[in-house]
Amino acid sequence: MSKVHKKAETSVKPAYNSQHKIAYAIIFLFAFVLYGQSLSYDYALDDTIVITSNEFTKDGVQGIGDILSYDTFTGFFGKQKLLVAGGRYRPLSLITFAIEVELFGLNPGISHFINILLYALTGILMYRLLLWLISGFAVRKWYLSIPFIATMLFMAHPVHTEVVTNIKGRDEIMTLLGSLLALWFTLQYLQSKKYKYLIFSFLAFFFGLMSKENTITFLAVIPLTVYFFTLHKLKDNLISLTPLLLASVLFLIIRQKILGDFSAPVAKELMNNPFLDATSGEKFATIFYTLGLYLKLLIFPHPLTYDYYPKEIPIIGWGDIRAWGSLLIYLAAGIIALIQFRKKTILSYSILFFIATLSVVSNLVFPVGTFMNERFIYISSIAYVLIIAWLLHRYLPTLFKSSEKWQSYTSGILAIVLILFTLKTWARNPAWENDFALFTTDVQTSVNSAKGNAAAAAKYRELAEKESSLPAEKAEAYQKAIYHWTKALELHPSYFDVALDLGITHFRYDKNIEMTFKYYKQAFLINADNSKVYTFFKAVFNEFQNPARKLEFLQDLNHIKPNKYYVLYEIGVSYGKELNNLDMAITYLEQAISVNPRGTEAYKDLGAAWGFKGNPNESIKYSLKALELNPSDAQTCVNLGINYQQLGDTEKAKQYFNQAAKLDPKYKSIQ
Numbered sequence: 001m002s003k004v005h006k007k008a009e010t011s012v013k014p015a016y017n018s019q020h021k022i023a024y025a026i027i028f029l030f031a032f033v034l035y036g037q038s039l040s041y042d043y044a045l046d047d048t049i050v051i052t053s054n055e056f057t058k059d060g061v062q063g064i065g066d067i068l069s070y071d072t073f074t075g076f077f078g079k080q081k082l083l084v085a086g087g088r089y090r091p092l093s094l095i096t097f098a099i100e101v102e103l104f105g106l107n108p109g110i111s112h113f114i115n116i117l118l119y120a121l122t123g124i125l126m127y128r129l130l131l132w133l134i135s136g137f138a139v140r141k142w143y144l145s146i147p148f149i150a151t152m153l154f155m156a157h158p159v160h161t162e163v164v165t166n167i168k169g170r171d172e173i174m175t176l177l178g179s180l181l182a183l184w185f186t187l188q189y190l191q192s193k194k195y196k197y198l199i200f201s202f203l204a205f206f207f208g209l210m211s212k213e214n215t216i217t218f219l220a221v222i223p224l225t226v227y228f229f230t231l232h233k234l235k236d237n238l239i240s241l242t243p244l245l246l247a248s249v250l251f252l253i254i255r256q257k258i259l260g261d262f263s264a265p266v267a268k269e270l271m272n273n274p275f276l277d278a279t280s281g282e283k284f285a286t287i288f289y290t291l292g293l294y295l296k297l298l299i300f301p302h303p304l305t306y307d308y309y310p311k312e313i314p315i316i317g318w319g320d321i322r323a324w325g326s327l328l329i330y331l332a333a334g335i336i337a338l339i340q341f342r343k344k345t346i347l348s349y350s351i352l353f354f355i356a357t358l359s360v361v362s363n364l365v366f367p368v369g370t371f372m373n374e375r376f377i378y379i380s381s382i383a384y385v386l387i388i389a390w391l392l393h394r395y396l397p398t399l400f401k402s403s404e405k406w407q408s409y410t411s412g413i414l415a416i417v418l419i420l421f422t423l424k425t426w427a428r429n430p431a432w433e434n435d436f437a438l439f440t441t442d443v444q445t446s447v448n449s450a451k452g453n454a455a456a457a458a459k460y461r462e463l464a465e466k467e468s469s470l471p472a473e474k475a476e477a478y479q480k481a482i483y484h485w486t487k488a489l490e491l492h493p494s495y496f497d498v499a500l501d502l503g504i505t506h507f508r509y510d511k512n513i514e515m516t517f518k519y520y521k522q523a524f525l526i527n528a529d530n531s532k533v534y535t536f537f538k539a540v541f542n543e544f545q546n547p548a549r550k551l552e553f554l555q556d557l558n559h560i561k562p563n564k565y566y567v568l569y570e571i572g573v574s575y576g577k578e579l580n581n582l583d584m585a586i587t588y589l590e591q592a593i594s595v596n597p598r599g600t601e602a603y604k605d606l607g608a609a610w611g612f613k614g615n616p617n618e619s620i621k622y623s624l625k626a627l628e629l630n631p632s633d634a635q636t637c638v639n640l641g642i643n644y645q646q647l648g649d650t651e652k653a654k655q656y657f658n659q660a661a662k663l664d665p666k667y668k669s670i671q
Contacts, residue, residue, distance in 0.1 A: 019142045020131070024124050030155050031120035034425050038112045038165045042434040045306060046168040049076040051097050052106060060102030067094045071259055087259040092210040093171040111167040118173045119155075119164050125180045126382065127151040132187060133229040134346070144410050146346075146389040152414070153385035156421035158301040158428055163378045165432040166306075171212045172378045178208025179218040179379070186222055186240045190232050202243035209251040213360065214379060216248055220356045228349040270492060271451055274310045274371050275363075282315050285323035287363045289316055290372040292326030294358065297374065298384045301421075304374060304428050306438060307446035307455075311491050313371040314448075330355075346390040354383035435459060443484060450492035454501070457484035461505055478509035489522075499523035500536045507540050516540055517553045524557055534566040541570070547578035568592035569602050576609050585609050600629040604636055607643075616643035634664035641670070 043052050049072075056063035056075030066075065072088040097111065104110045130147030142148060154160075163169035181204035189197035208215030222244060226237045270276050275283045290313060297304075305312075316323055333351045340348035361368055361376035368376075392413065397406045431441040436459045443449070443456035457480070463469060464477035485502040489495055503519030506512045520540075524533055544550055551574045557567050569592040576585030586609050592602040607623030610616075620643045627636045637660035645653040660667040 020128075023127060023142065023148055027123040027127055027151060027155060028120045030152065031116050031123060034156060034422060035112075035116045035119070035161075035164050035429065037426070037429055038116070038432065039109050041108060041112055041165065041432060043106075043108050043111075043167060044432050044435050044438050045166055047108075047166065049073060050094055050168050051101075051111070054094070054097075057094055057097045058101055058106075060098055063098050064095050067091045067098060069258065089255045089259055090171050090210070090212050092207065093168075093174055093212075096170065096174075097167075108167065111170075112165070115164055115167060115170050115173060118170065118177060119160075122173060122177050122180065123151055123155045125177065125184065126154060129180060129184060129187075130386075133225065141407060141411075144407055144414075146386070146393055149389040149392060149410075149414055150382075150385045152418060153388060153421070154382060156418050156425065157298075157381055157385065158304060158421055158424040159297050159374050159381060160378055161304065161425055161428045161432065162306055162373075162375045165429050166375075169375055169378075172214075172375050174211035175208050175215050176379050178204050178206075178211060179215050179221070182208065182215075182218060182244060183222050183225060186226065186244075187230075189240055190226065190230065190236055198240070198243045201240070202247050205244045206247040206251060209247060213255075214357070216251075217357045217360055217379075219244055219248060221353055224349065224352055224356070228344045228346075270310050270494075272369050273367065274313070274369075275315075275367070278315045279317075282317050284364075285316050285318045285320060286313065286371070288326040288330070289313070289320070289322045291330060291358070291362060292322060293372060294377050294380070295326075295329065298377065298381060301424060303445045304424075304431075305442040305445040305452075306374070307442050307449045307452035308372045309370055309446075309449045309451040312446040312449035312452065347387060350383040350387045350390070353386075354380050357383070436463070447487075448491060450488045450495055450498070453484040453488035453491070454495065454498050457481040457488065457498075457501065457505075460484065461501070461508075465508070475509075478505060481505050482509065489519075493522075494526050496523055496526045496530065497532070499526060500532060504536055504539060507543075513540075513544060513546070513549065521553075521557065521560075525560065528557075528561045528564050528567075531566075534570075537566070537570065547574055550574055551579070563591075563595050565592050565596040565599055565602075568595060569599065569605075572602070572609075573605060576605065576612075582609050582613050586613075598629060600626055600633075603629065604633065604639075607636070607639055611639060611643060616646045619643045620647075632663055634660040634667055637663065638667060638670065 048054075051057050054075035055078070056066040056070070059066070063075070068091050072090050072094065075094075096114070100107065100110055100114070127147050130150060131145075134146050163172045182201045185197045185201035185204055189195070189201065205215060205218070208218070219241070223237050223241055226232055226240065268276065275286070278286065290308075293313075318324065334355065337348045337351035337355075341352075357379045358377065359365055361373075363371070392410050396410060396413075397403070400406045400409065431438050435455075439452070439455040439459050443452045446452040460477045460481035464474045464481060469477065482502065482505055485498050485505065488498045489502060492498070499519045499522040503516045503523065506515035506519065520533070520536065523530075523536075527533070541550060551571065554567055554571045554574060558564070558571060561567075568588050572585045572588035572592060575581040575588060586606065589602045589606045589609065592599055593606070596602070603622045603626035607619045607621075607626060610618035610622060620640060623636050623640045623643065627633060627640065630636070637656045641653045641656035641660065644650075644656065657667070657670050660670070
């Protein structure tokens with residue numbers, strides 16, 4: 001009974017009888033029972049990247065051409081930005097989002113409904129495939145069959161909440177749906193020898209690949225399935241594989257044309273390359289540790305989180321038993337699969353299915369940009385539920401003398417597990433209601449994630465800055481934002497954006513300028529050339545009324561990292577506008593220009609400084625350069641007009657006053 005077949009027989013397409021209709025209805029409705037509450041949810045997490053802030057998607061059907069022509073992230077960033085090795089080309093789910101936007105606008109309820117619908121259809125297709133494939137475990141009660149048990153466990157498994165409840169997870173659903181359809185049409189061809197099914201399998205497989213690259217693992221899964229569950233000849237198996245290979249080649253050609261080589265460099269930033277500072281040994285030990293965590297989540301799906309970023313998953317070495325334990329489990333499973341390969345057991349098939357489908361997201365084949373993610377085992381979980389269903393049929397009957405007792409206990413076990421899974425799924429779903437719920441919920445689980453703490457902090461600050469928030473609520477929200485950003489920076493001391501955000505949050509909360517300067521200085525030390533530093537400086541300097549302390553801070557930065565244009569420029573501005581020391585202002589502004597000969601602001605202020613010193617000729621020299629760099633600056637035109645007026649050149653003065661009035665109507669009065 002451990003074999004897939006009792007006897008040598010080719011697979012036979014299952015009859016569409018009343019029992020199956022009931023099963024299909026249960027599976028379909030169960031999907032909405034599990035996830036119906038998400039119909040009222042908003043967008044969350046990566047929905048921003050693929051929908052709400054993606055210019056291609058928001059263009060509706062007009063954006064489909066761009067979606068097909070660029071990396072998945074391009075519509076969000078505005079340029080090709082390969083954040084992870086090899087980039088990401090997954091246009092099909094974005095096309096569905098674009099169509100939804102065209103028809104319904106930005107309507108998350110519609111998107112959630114479509115996700116649940118596709119998930120329900122996936123469950124029905126999975127059940128129908130298993131009915132077709134597994135014939136060696138006949139039972140009187142259809143709801144205790146391996147196909148139905150496996151499908152219901154798959155549908156209910158809480159680890160799927162991210163895939164279904166997060167709208168962006170549609171790429172995973174469509175990938176599996178396309179892969180299973182390709183398997184279905186392959187079996188149709190093998191049974192009927194009608195070539196139209198090869199065309200259908202090609203289209204289905206290409207559909208899956210355009211949703212997500214993971215589909216390519218079914219180049220191994222589909223022939224394995226044919227080998228394990230049918231008696232078709234090797235020649236027929238290879239013929240049925242041909243359209244899948246052609247679809248893969250076509251997809252890879254398109255992908256390479258759009259993104260370039262798979263080996264494109266990954267950003268040297270910890271949040272996009274979690275193994276950045278790890279040795280080779282530590283990398284692989286940590287990978288096997290995460291592979292063990294996947295098994296744990298399948299067996300005991302608690303706690304769940306979207307966030308497995310550094311340093312929630314610790315970098316470990318081979319001296320850690322967790323790495324060895326996971327490696328030994330996988331080695332043992334692999335050996336069992338090979339030993340039972342020729343016997344064609346469900347256990348062997350399931351192990352190989354699990355390893356094949358998990359391989360591309362394991363970080364063993366290529367880096368995926370994070371340690372792990374619950375959505376990465378969406379497809380692989382089929383193997384797990386199949387093993388559980390098989391164990392209930394293979395070993396549980398040996399404990400009972402009568403089949404009636406086995407049926408009672410199996411029914412009880414299945415009911416208990418499904419109830420527990422359903423309750424866990426219901427409990428997990430609300431975390432995906434919106435970004436605030438997700439980030440503030442999961443930071444309590446992923447307490448050591450720098451990214452998770454930063455995300456929660458950003459949401460707390462948003463809450464604090466809402467006009468409708470009461471003073472006590474504002475204070476509490478600011479305190480939580482500061483706490484989580486401080487935690488993020490402790491975990492990842494070179495987290496540039498967090499240092500900036502922490503600085504400005506201290507200022508907005510209680511005008512704590514010393515803490516503000518402390519974290520601005522840390523951001524400056526991390527990346528002094530990033531323009532964000534100076535944008536944040538100005539945001540605070542516009543409100544800060546202590547020019548001596550401001551100048552002291554800027555001089556400190558200049559001492560730490562000299563010859564930075566914006567620092568020299570701000571020092572010059574402080575001396576000139578706030579301390580009325582024009583000589584020092586000119587000195588630093590000239591230094592700023594020597595560092596950046598195209599520094600428009602420095603030229604403009606130099607012109608103004610020389611003008612205040614009563615030297616119109618020098619003022620004109622620098623003002624003309626400023627206007628050359630920025631011809632639309634009306635104030636510079638006014639400055640030039642004043643200088644020429646002082647020199648007695650009324651014609652040129654009038655010329656620049658007129659130019660200023662054309663650029664900005666508020667200067668019409670000086671024409």
